[in-house]
Amino acid sequence: MDNETGLRRRLTGRQLTMIGLGGAIGTGLFLGSSLAISQAGPATIVAYVICAGVALVIGWALAEMVVVHPEAGAFGVIAHRYLGPWAGFVVRWTYWTIQVIAIGGEVIAAGIYVQFWWPSLPLWLPVTVFSAVVLITNAAAVKLFGEVEYWFAMIKVVAIVVFILLGVVLITVGLPGAQATGVSNLTAHDGFLPNGINGLFLAMVFVLFSYIGTEVVSVTAAESENPARDIPRAARRMVTRLALFYVLAIAVVLTVVPWTTTAQGGDVTQSPFVRVFSAAGVPAAATIMNFVVLTAALSSANTNLYLTTRMMHSLASHRYAPAWTGRLSASGVPRNALALSALGLALAAIVSAASESEAYLALFGVSVFGALVVWLLILVTHHAFRRTRAAQGLAPSPVRLWGAPVTSVVVMLFLAAVLVSTLFIEPLRPAWWAGVPFFVIISVVYAVVSRRSVVREGSGPGK
Template sequence: MTTSTTDTDHHQDRHLARSLGHGQMAMIAMGSALGTGLFLGSGEAIGIAGPAVILSFAIGSLIAATIALAMGEMASRHPVRGGFGTLAARYLSPFWGYLSRWLYWIVTVCVTGAELVACAAYLAYWVPAIPIWAGILIFAAVIIAINLSSVGSFGVIEFFLSSIKVIAVFVFILVGAVLVFVGLPSQPAAGIVELTADGGFAPMGWGAVWLALSVVMFSFGGIELLSITAAEAKDPARSIRTAARTTIVRLAFFYVAAIGIVLCLVPWQQAAGAREDVATSPFVMVFDRVGIPGAAHVTNLLVLVAALSAANANLYAGSRILHSLASDGLAPRIAAATTARKVPMVGIVASSVGLIGAAVLAFSGVGGVFNYMMSLVVFAVLMVWALILVTYVAYRRRGITGATFRMPGGSVTAAVGLFGLLAVFATVTVSSSMQIAALVGGPAVVLATVLYFTVLRGRIDPAHIDEAFDEAESMR
C-alpha cells in the first residue's frame, strides 16, 4: 500500500499547471520570435539581397506559417507535454521524438546564453562600469527567478515584455508610414524611390532573395513555443487556435512592414552597414530622421527588452523540453519532478547551468567554441522545423479528428513548407555559415543517434508517452 501511494504521489508531482491564457500563449511565442534580429540584425539580410530582401521576409513568413499552423492543428488535438517532440514520438517513432527534443533543448540553451550576453552589452551601453560578466549574472538571476515563481507569473511577465516590443514595432511602422506616404511639415513624403535607387530593387540579382533566406528564416525562430505551451494552457483548444493564427500574422506583418519602412527611408547600402550595433541600427537611423531625441537610447531600451524577453521564453522552453524527456525516460528522472507550484525546478536549474556555460563561451570566445554552438543551433532549428512538418503529414494520414481548426491545404501545404525548408538548407552550397552549420550539425546528429541506440532506447516506456496523451485528452 505504501509503495502504491508513493508511486501515485510521484505521478502527481510530474504534472504541470494549466495557467496560461490564449493571449499569454501568443505573446510567449512572439517573445521568442520577435527578438533583436529585427531591431539590429536586419542589416545582414539587407546586405545580401538589397531592397529585394522584402521578398525574402515574405517568403520566410509563408514557410513559418506552415510550421505554426501545422503545430497549432496537432497541439489543439493533443496539448501534450513536450509539444512537437512528444507528437513526433507518437506519430513517427520514439527516436525522432528523442532527437527533436534534445536538439531543441540545445537550441534553447545556446540562444538563451547569447541573449544574456546581449542584455549585458546593452546594459553596459548605459553603465559601462558594470562588467559584461556581472550583467550576465544579473539578468540570469532575473529570468531564473521569473521561471521558478509559477507558470502564471511567467505568463504575465512575458506578456508584459512582449507587449512592449509589439507596441514599439507598431508605433515604428505607423510613424514610418507617415514619413513615407504623407510626410511632415518640415519634410516631404519620402515615397518608395529608395526601393529602386542604387542598383534597382534587386541589385544583387534575384538569386540573392533565396540566399538571404538563410539569414531571414531564423528571425522566425521561437514559433515552436506554441506547441510547448499547449501543455500549460487553461483552454488548449481555444488558446492554440487563436495563438497559431495571430502569431504568424503579426510576425509576418511586423517583419515585412518594418523592413519595408526602413528601406523606404534609409538607402539600402547604409542600412546594410548596421551590424549588431545600437548606434548604427536601422531603427536609430529612422528615429533620427523623425527627430526623436535620444533615438539610440530608445532603441537600446527596445533591444534590451527584446533580448530579455527572448531569454526568458527560451529558458521556459528548455525546462519544459527537459521535463518531457525525463518523463519519457530519456533524461534523468529527477528532471520530471515539479514543485508545489507545478514548476519543473530541476529542468530550470539544469537549463540555467547550460545557458550560463553558453554565455561564458560567448563572452570569452574561447577557441571560437560558441560560434560552433550557434552553428549547431542553425542546423537544429531547421531539422526540428522539418520534423514538425513530417510529423504533421503522418498525423493527417492517420485521419485524426477533433482538432479545433485545420491548416488550409493540409498535407499539401506541409509539403510546400518542407520544400521551402529544403530550399533554405540548399544555401549550404553557397553560404559559408550554412556550410559550417552542416559540418557541426551532421556529426552531432550522428552522435545523438549512436547514444540513443546504444544506451537510451531500452529506457523508453511507451506507457509514459501514452500517459501524456491520455492526460492531454482529459484536459481538452
C-alpha cells in the same frame, strides 16, 4: 485544472499570443537585419513575405496536432507518438540544445546593451544579474511567468507599431525637420532586386531564422487554460502579427534608408529605428532604442528558458533524461529541469563571450542545423499524424492546415533547399561541420539510453 503530468493550466489566451511573439521577435529586426539586406537589397521585403508563409504553415500544422495532444513536450511528444521513440528523443534534445544556445547569446547581448550606458561596466556583472532575473521569473508559478513575458513582449510590439506609424508618415508627408522620403530608395542603387534571384534566395536563408520561435505557442499547450480554444487562435494570431510586423517594419527600413547603408550594419546608434525616431524629433532616440533591444533580448531569454525547462521535463517523462528533472515544485514548476537548463545557459553564455572561438562557431552551427531539422521533422510528424489517424478511423483534428499535404510538402522542400544551401554560404557553413556530428552523437546516445529506458504506456500512435 491541471494536466496528467502535474503542470498547471494557468496561461491565458492573451499571454500565449504574446509569449509566441516574445520568443520569435529577437534583437535582429531592431538592429537592421543587415545580412539579409546585403544579399537582396529592397527585395528583402519579398523574402520576409515568403518566409512568413513558411512560418504560417509550420504554426498551423503544429496547432492541428497540439489541439489533439495538448501535452508537455508538444511537438517532441507528438513526434514520439507518430514517428517513434528515436524521433521524439532527437527532436526534444535538439530543441533543448538550440534554445540553450539562444539563451546564452541573448543574455550576453543584454549585457552588451547595458554597456551602451556604462561602457566601463564588466560584462559578467549584467550577465549575472539578468541570468538571475530570468531564473527567478521561470522558477515562480507559470502564471507569473506568463504575465512578465506578456509585458516584456508588449514593449517590443509597441516599439514596432510606433516605428511603422512614424515611418509611414515620414515616407508620405514628412515630419517636422525631415522631408518626405518617398519610395525612391526601393528602386535606387541598382533597382529593387540588385543581386538577382540568387540574392533573393540567399536573403531568405537569413530571413528564415527571424521566424524561428513560431513553434513556441505549441510548447505552452500543457499549461494553457483552454488549449483546444486558445492554442489554434494564439498560433494564427501570433504568426499573422509577426509576419505583419516584420514585413511592414522592413518595408519602412528599406524605404527610409538606402539599402546600401543599412547593409553595412552597425551598433544601436546606426539602427534604422533610431534614424526614424530621431527624424520624428523623439528625444534620446538611441537611448530609447537601446532600452527596447535590451528588453527584446531579455524577453527572448526568458521565453527560451521556459521552453528548455518544459522540454527537459518532457524527456524525463519518457526516461530520456534524469528522473529528478521531471519533479515539480509545489507551484507546479519543474525547477529541477530549470536548474539543468540553467547550467546550459551558463555554458552557452561563457562560450558566446568568446565570439571568435571555434567553440562558438560549433554552437552556432548546431543551432542553425538543428533548427532546420526540427522544423522538417515537425512537418514529417504532421504528415504521419494525418495518415495514422485516417488509417485508424479517428476523427480529424478540429484545426486543419489549409492545402495539406501540398502546402506542407512545398515547405519541406524549401527547408531542405535552405539546409543544403548553408554549405555554400560562408557564415552558415559551420551548420554542417558541427550539425552533422551533433546528430550522429545524439543518435548514438539514443541507442544507449533506449536500452535502459522503459517508455510509458500510452505513447503509441493515436493514443
